[in-house]
Amino acid sequence: MNEHTKIPMQQAPLADPGTVDYVRTGPGTLAGTYMRRFWHPIYCSRDLEPGRSKPLTIMSQKLALYRSQEGAVHCVDNRCAHRGAMLSTGWVEGDVIRCPYHGWAYGPNGQCVDQPMEIAGFKKNIRIGGYPTQEYLGFIWVYLGEGDPPEFVRYPEWEKASFVSPQIDTRACNWFQNIENYQDEAHVWFTHKRSALEGLDLNALPKLSCEKTPWGLRMVAKKQDGNERIVQFGMPNVCMFMVHPDNIKRQGEESTREETMWQMFLDYRVPVDDETHLQVHTIATFMNGPPSEEYKKRWKDFANAEAEAHDVAQRVLRGELHYDQIAEMCHHVPLAQDEVVQVGQGVIADRRRGIENLGATDVGIVAIRRLYTEELTALAEGRPLRKFERPEGLLPKGGADH
Incomplete structure (x- = not known):
């Protein structure tokens, strides 16, 4: 989102009239939009094994975090675009995560890459959110904003x-x-x-x-x-x-x-x-x-x-x-x-x-x-x-x- 795009001002809950809402951070909220402009640490690297996935909620956004058998970490929305099943309950196949319901599979950028039993060409129209990740200081970090992420901050x-x-x-x-x-x-x-x-x-x-x-x-x-x-x-x-x-x-x-x-x-x-x-x-x-x-x-x-x-x-x-x-x-x-x-x-x-x-x-x-x-x-x-x-x-x- 361009920083010059206007977002409606939102009133904070349990606060005096006119208080800006820095309390709520879900998708589409003012504070949530601001927070999504930054990288955030969300999981300990040691707790995500190769070939495994984990369900996470960050800023009221449901995510599937998974690590390929080669060790790369990826993060996508935790909802299959077919019938809404949780992708984190499925299978990790290389850099792809496959839904356990009907086998639809998604790459790290959220693009659907496989749809068993569907007509050819349908998958190119299907995409969910896919988010950049980094590993640093023992944590997995994610950028949930729009466009290219900012420079990663080091300590x-x-x-x-x-x-x-x-x-x-x-x-x-x-x-x-x-x-x-x-x-x-x-x-x-x-x-x-x-x-x-x-x-x-x-x-x-x-x-x-x-x-x-x-x-x-x-x-x-x-x-x-x-x-x-x-x-x-x-x-x-x-x-x-x-x-x-x-x-x-x-x-x-x-x-x-x-x-x-x-x-x-x-x-x-x-x-x-x-x-x-x-x-x-x-x-x-x-x-x-x-x-x-x-x-x-x-x-x-x-x-x-x-x-x-x-x-x-x-x-x-x-x-x-x-x-x-x-x-x-x-x-x-x-x-x-x-x-x-x-x-x-x-x-x-x-x-x-x-x-x-x-x-x-x-x-x-x-x-x-x-x-x-x-x-x-x-x-x-x-x-x-x-x-x-x-x-x-x-x-x-x-x-x-x-």
Whole structure:
């Protein structure tokens, strides 16, 4: 879609009149059209074996993701153009995926390439959506927009890391609630008081500020000792921040040599639909020498603790556990803590004035809503959009010596 093509302005749900809708991202929506202008990580590469396919929903769009026997990854709409069966339930034959209902087959670009029992020439008129893919940093990325995709963004710091752990989990609330959580530095000093972030000296409240960057926004929490915790947000849905090395420890475990190095997170938040989203984490550790097998095992245990964190968070939300018990009950403590405060707002949070009351500490919340309003308004009016790029050296800071 040409950026000068006008799209009707849409009102956000559960918001004051005139609020631009950055909540809903399905096909044809304003925010969905904007989000489809970017590449998004949607699946862990290690979880898609050669010759297999998986059903996915991204921004309310049903997709079939499959890997050829030779290893190439492809993505097409998950609906056969014949009778609507799910292609992900069919067979992968080289770079082609075949429907299990009547055998129609489609290539990576969505073109129908075979129709057993049909008249010759019919297949050339049949095509479904086919989408470009990339594999990078342990993830499969997809571009769901129209026309040629933009240049693929790379992160050289993660390519040079001693150890990288790619992880994806799902959170049952609207994606923008998590996007706003990135900009909410005040929550760190309360939500994560008992977690790996306690090394920030969470009893001393910081001074908060937020400013625009060529990439998006820069949130700064300046502590009383002069140290700054800096979080970098990149449009439309990526964040960089640093976490204390004890992040992957269980309660009572001793630190190891490798855990003296701070970890740098590259996080994406990708809508599944308007009520669910993916949390995509790429965690990089920088150290002298290769990581030990013990360190790798701890990371594997940490990555596998997502279900445990979700269960603990749900028990807190149901009143079966107290919030202070999270640190004792699960391995992935910040994950459970954030789920409690985000999902507890409702599947789609009510942002109407008087129900939500923003204060001076919400500078980041105001900034991200304003930034999205500017971009979506420009898109709706057919005006040129900003080109967001991360300058070399634009990185987060942990807020303590690291």
